[in-house]
Amino acid sequence: MITALGEGISQSLLPCSWTLLVPAIALGLGTRNVAVLGVFAGTVIVTAWVVAAGWFVAPLWLAGAALLAGGLLWWRLGPTYIPAVLVGVGAAWAWRPCVGAELGKALTTAQHSPLDALGGLGAFLLGVIVVGLLIGLAVGALIRRRKGGRLENAGAAVAVVLGLTMILGIYPKIASMLAQWSTALWA
Amino acid sequence: MKRERRVVVFSAEMKPLIALAALLLVVAACGSKEPANTDSDAIDPVIEVDVTEQGTDATTTGSETAVTEADPDDTTVEDPLPNLGPVKPLRDLDGWLQSDIDSLEDLRGKVVVVQFWTFGCHNCKATLPNLRALYDRHRGEDFEIVGIHSPEFDYEQEPDAIAAAASELGVTWPIALDTRKRTFFGWQGGPAYWPRTFVLDREGNIRFDHIGEGAYEELNAAVATLLG
Numbered sequence: 266m267i268t269a270l271g272e273g274i275s276q277s278l279l280p281c282s283w284t285l286l287v288p289a290i291a292l293g294l295g296t297r298n299v300a301v302l303g304v305f306a307g308t309v310i311v312t313a314w315v316v317a318a319g320w321f322v323a324p325l326w327l328a329g330a331a332l333l334a335g336g337l338l339w340w341r342l343g344p345t346y347i348p349a350v351l352v353g354v355g356a357a358w359a360w361r362p363c364v365g366a367e368l369g370k371a372l373t374t375a376q377h378s379p380l381d382a383l384g385g386l387g388a389f390l391l392g393v394i395v396v397g398l399l400i401g402l403a404v405g406a407l408i409r410r411r412k413g414g415r416l417e418n419a420g421a422a423v424a425v426v427l428g429l430t431m432i433l434g435i436y437p438k439i440a441s442m443l444a445q446w447s448t449a450l451w452a
Numbered sequence: 453m454k455r456e457r458r459v460v461v462f463s464a465e466m467k468p469l470i471a472l473a474a475l476l477l478v479v480a481a482c483g484s485k486e487p488a489n490t491d492s493d494a495i496d497p498v499i500e501v502d503v504t505e506q507g508t509d510a511t512t513t514g515s516e517t518a519v520t521e522a523d524p525d526d527t528t529v530e531d532p533l534p535n536l537g538p539v540k541p542l543r544d545l546d547g548w549l550q551s552d553i554d555s556l557e558d559l560r561g562k563v564v565v566v567q568f569w570t571f572g573c574h575n576c577k578a579t580l581p582n583l584r585a586l587y588d589r590h591r592g593e594d595f596e597i598v599g600i601h602s603p604e605f606d607y608e609q610e611p612d613a614i615a616a617a618a619s620e621l622g623v624t625w626p627i628a629l630d631t632r633k634r635t636f637f638g639w640q641g642g643p644a645y646w647p648r649t650f651v652l653d654r655e656g657n658i659r660f661d662h663i664g665e666g667a668y669e670e671l672n673a674a675v676a677t678l679l680g
Contacts (some may be wrong), residue, residue, distance in 0.1 A: 276574075280605070361573045361604065362645060363604075363649065364663050364664030369575075369664020373662055444605045
């Protein structure tokens, strides 16, 4: 489990993880409520587990719709539980992972024995999510310290924009450009 | 003369974040492993699973092989690999690279490793040293590798870019171009992943299936078993 958590952390910045990372950053930016952040993480893990088991695989537009609904509710209600659940569901549905050794073990196991895969998959996802939340929390703390402004709606805007790009079908093109750019930078 | 001291003060809300970030760095350092095989010389020897010799019952469990004495009167040969069913046809491909075959049917009678990959995928690239070594090891036998290139991002769709990447990465086996990802989703059914590796027996049945990096010993053993 520790190895899977470490793999999640080390792969969190790769392009394949961005559909999880960006909503996590947005949520970390919007709230410091640990319970809401925990609900978001739990929702991502359970939803991704359902997908990995093959019980329900959502198209990208549906993931976008969940993110859009979550973002709009977040805007109206603030970063509370229901928006966190919707954003978590959308992020997990949109996730198309590149698979390392530990995640590979979990996903291979999930094909025939879903319950046995939950620990490894959850640990990996937790690694990715915690990095995103930490980035959001850290950036949020810095901005609040310098400007004292309210950031709740910034995270909602990120979720809305991400959801819209998925519904309109332009997310793959944006992700492609960013992935190509980041790959070139990495090389 | 007094020396000025600069003191960095972290606010209370930043301290837990910094502590957590430090902890995560430690966990990441522990969990981030180098690819198991980065050099063909460094690959572990293939686990020999001899299923043709009478009187020996070989079973593969995980990365270990247990060979036990069997009843000498028992002449049945037990194949330790599960049969996961017949292979599905490749659907709506956009062509082939480095190949004179049109379908997997053309490879019937051979043991075939089929891998879904895309050249920009970090994890796919990490599996290539083992595949290259496997290809070299079984050159001249009834063995083939087919890479089904299913691009994740737009920039991975151009055949020229795929050919250039294959050359750079040392991918010398046939590459099926699955630009629209019909085979990628059709084969895998439900969630689909990069990389995913299958081994087909001579009759076209799937006998090994692994998602992601790793399981190199199991993959090599499966190929060796099926080649006999």
